Amino acid sequence: xxxxxxxxxxxxxxxxFSLPGAFYVDDDMFEADLEAVFATDWLFAGSVAExxxxxxxxxxxxxxxxxxxxxxxxxxxxxxxxxxxxxxxxLCLHETGRANRIVCxxxxxxxxxxxxxxxxxxxxxxxxxxxxxxxxxxxxxxCGLIYVCLAETPPSLEKFxxxxxxxxxxxxxxxxxxxFFSTIIExxxxxxxxxxxxxxxxxxxxxxxxxxxxxxFALPDDPAANATFKGLMDRSTARWDGLGLPHxxxxxxxxxxxxxxxxxxxxxxxxxxxxxxxxxxxxxxTEPDLGSVRMFRVPNxxxxxxxxxxxxxxxxxxxxxxxAVKTTWLVHEDAVEGVDxxxxxxxxxxxxxxxxxxxxxxxxxxxxxxxxxxxGPLAPSEFMLNNxxxxxxxxxxxxxxxxxxxxxxxx
Ligand code: FES
Ligand SMILES: [Fe+2]
Numbered sequence: 001x002x003x004x005x006x007x008x009x010x011x012x013x014x015x016x017f018s019l020p021g022a023f024y025v026d027d028d029m030f031e032a033d034l035e036a037v038f039a040t041d042w043l044f045a046g047s048v049a050e051x052x053x054x055x056x057x058x059x060x061x062x063x064x065x066x067x068x069x070x071x072x073x074x075x076x077x078x079x080x081x082x083x084x085x086x087x088x089x090x091l092c093l094h095e096t097g098r099a100n101r102i103v104c105x106x107x108x109x110x111x112x113x114x115x116x117x118x119x120x121x122x123x124x125x126x127x128x129x130x131x132x133x134x135x136x137x138x139x140x141x142x143c144g145l146i147y148v149c150l151a152e153t154p155p156s157l158e159k160f161x162x163x164x165x166x167x168x169x170x171x172x173x174x175x176x177x178x179x180f181f182s183t184i185i186e187x188x189x190x191x192x193x194x195x196x197x198x199x200x201x202x203x204x205x206x207x208x209x210x211x212x213x214x215x216x217f218a219l220p221d222d223p224a225a226n227a228t229f230k231g232l233m234d235r236s237t238a239r240w241d242g243l244g245l246p247h248x249x250x251x252x253x254x255x256x257x258x259x260x261x262x263x264x265x266x267x268x269x270x271x272x273x274x275x276x277x278x279x280x281x282x283x284x285x286t287e288p289d290l291g292s293v294r295m296f297r298v299p300n301x302x303x304x305x306x307x308x309x310x311x312x313x314x315x316x317x318x319x320x321x322x323x324a325v326k327t328t329w330l331v332h333e334d335a336v337e338g339v340d341x342x343x344x345x346x347x348x349x350x351x352x353x354x355x356x357x358x359x360x361x362x363x364x365x366x367x368x369x370x371x372x373x374x375x376g377p378l379a380p381s382e383f384m385l386n387n388x389x390x391x392x393x394x395x396x397x398x399x400x401x402x403x404x405x406x407x408x409x410x411x
Pocket of ligand 1: 087088104107109
């Protein structure tokens with residue numbers, strides 16, 4: 001039934017327009033999203049900097065599922081369903097923490113950091129602990145970014161890994177620490193949160209702090225760009241070429257996007273005055289004018305890699321109209337708060353911007369719920385929404401088995 005409905009909505013979808021409203025607001029379409037997208041693809045979970053020592057963990061909620069991602073005693077990153085093998089209680093109850101072992105809060109079954117069940121008190125003689133370990137989840141780490149996949153057989157990440165590594169590796173994310181993170185709940189569908197991130201059409205009217213430094217153009221040869229931007233781009237790319245830092249748009253199809261773009265003239269970082277947010281630069285950089293590597297990957301992640309800090313954004317669907325957006329600010333592992341950076345200065349632009357975006361997405365969701373909503377035409381600068389919708393509709397069609405789908409194996 002639900003698959004028939006998906007196929008029907010896919011038939012209604014017109015490229016170049018926002019999606020049929022049901023995709024954004026209906027509960028059964030949300031269930032379809034969880035199956036077609038979030039149970040099949042790689043999802044951004046966080047940074048290795050969040051789990052530096054053995055037993056450090058982070059959790060993530062994906063619809064009804066919770067996943068715990070941790071560092072084991074051998075230093076490996078592992079992920080498990082955060083569900084006890086006794087009667088199913090949640091195990092790790094916090095967004096982030098440290099555990100010597102994972103102890104269920106309900107009846108205190110104890111799991112090793114490799115997921116094996118090592119103690120189940122009062123269970124009878126002969127109880128088979130070995131077959132009651134935590135259910136594992138696939139994990140991949142790419143330049144310090146942790147991705148997890150709930151599918152039994154995950155799709156390949158190799159093209160993504162190979163393509164983005166030259167852009168990100170020079171910033172050495174594995175030599176960073178968490179300066180701050182925030183999680184906000186947006187009363188909007190996750191796709192509206194992503195759509196809002198995929199265009200800067202809305203920036204001029206909504207993001208005064210962000211626009212001090214951010215250029216509004218998404219491509220070096222953006223047709224809307226003016227001569228000032230073109231001059232800035234030429235000077236910046238000449239400097240980055242000299243440093244051997246890649247900047248041209250990567251070919252990620254509809255799956256990912258990676259590009260290095262400059263900040264506005266004389267601006268070096270996401271601060272209110274454009275000056276660096278952290279005086280200790282990442283890696284062994286001596287040049288602060290590196291713009292930012294903007295990397296986006298479907299379905300739930302965008303990032304900025306600057307000379308002085310890294311920003312990760314993680315989007316997770318809680319229900320059809322609720323989405324958790326976690327932002328993580330990373331600085332050099334040796335940077336000292338109050339000496340090399342001031343936390344307010346480091347975080348204020350994106351804290352403000354996130355809140356502005358939250359309001360936009362929430363208003364968008366409210367408007368889509370109206371009986372008057374109909375898919376509206378995208379502007380040329382919203383081309384990335386079309387890419388995202390193409391990708392999403394392909395995933396949905398593959399899952400629903402309708403005529404619009406491409407088989408993943410044939411891609
Ligand atoms: S549910 Fe975990 S120990 Fe009982
Ligand atoms: Fe925005």
